[in-house]
Amino acid sequence: MTSRPENPQRDNPSRENPYASPQHAGYEGLPPPPIVDDGTAGRPSHDNKASHWAFFLGMCGATPCCGLFFSVPAIGMGILGLVRYHRNPSLQGVAHACFGIVLGSLFTLLWIFFALASWHYDPW
Numbered sequence: 797m798t799s800r801p802e803n804p805q806r807d808n809p810s811r812e813n814p815y816a817s818p819q820h821a822g823y824e825g826l827p828p829p830p831i832v833d834d835g836t837a838g839r840p841s842h843d844n845k846a847s848h849w850a851f852f853l854g855m856c857g858a859t860p861c862c863g864l865f866f867s868v869p870a871i872g873m874g875i876l877g878l879v880r881y882h883r884n885p886s887l888q889g890v891a892h893a894c895f896g897i898v899l900g901s902l903f904t905l906l907w908i909f910f911a912l913a914s915w916h917y918d919p920w
Contacts, residue, residue, distance in 0.1 A: 847877030847889030850896025857903030864907040870900030 850873035857867030877893030 844877050844880055844887040844889035844893070846873050846880055847893035847896065850874035850877050850900070851892035852896075854896040854899030854903070857899055857907075863903050864911075867900040867903035867907065870896045871904065874900060 850870050853866045853870035853873060857863045857870055859866060874893040874895075874897035877889055877896070881887050881890050881893065
């Protein structure tokens with residue numbers, strides 16, 4: 797009969813974990829890398845809720861028949877979002893606020909134009 801080859805893991809039970817990553821020499825005494833704090837660490841991007849409301853109201857301003865009721869508040873919420881950003885620059889959402897102001901203004905003018913055009917239109 798042939799003898800089995802030696803199995804170092806079975807024959808040496810004192811070894812801890814054969815799959816653990818090896819410890820490299822020279823890294824034990826090094827300090828951890830420095831933490832850079834830019835004021836937004838750990839802060840979610842949805843702190844400036846007014847700017848997000850401006851964005852969503854501006855998008856809803858395209859709704860037929862009631863878009864004017866969404867687009868006018870989008871302008872106000874966008875301005876409020878920009879004011880909150882300028883008071884606390886660590887907040888985010890400037891793009892959402894600007895987008896809400898632009899869409900709110902665009903759809904407000906569009907719906908006023910459609911209302912005036914339909915007021916003077918007589919199909920008969």
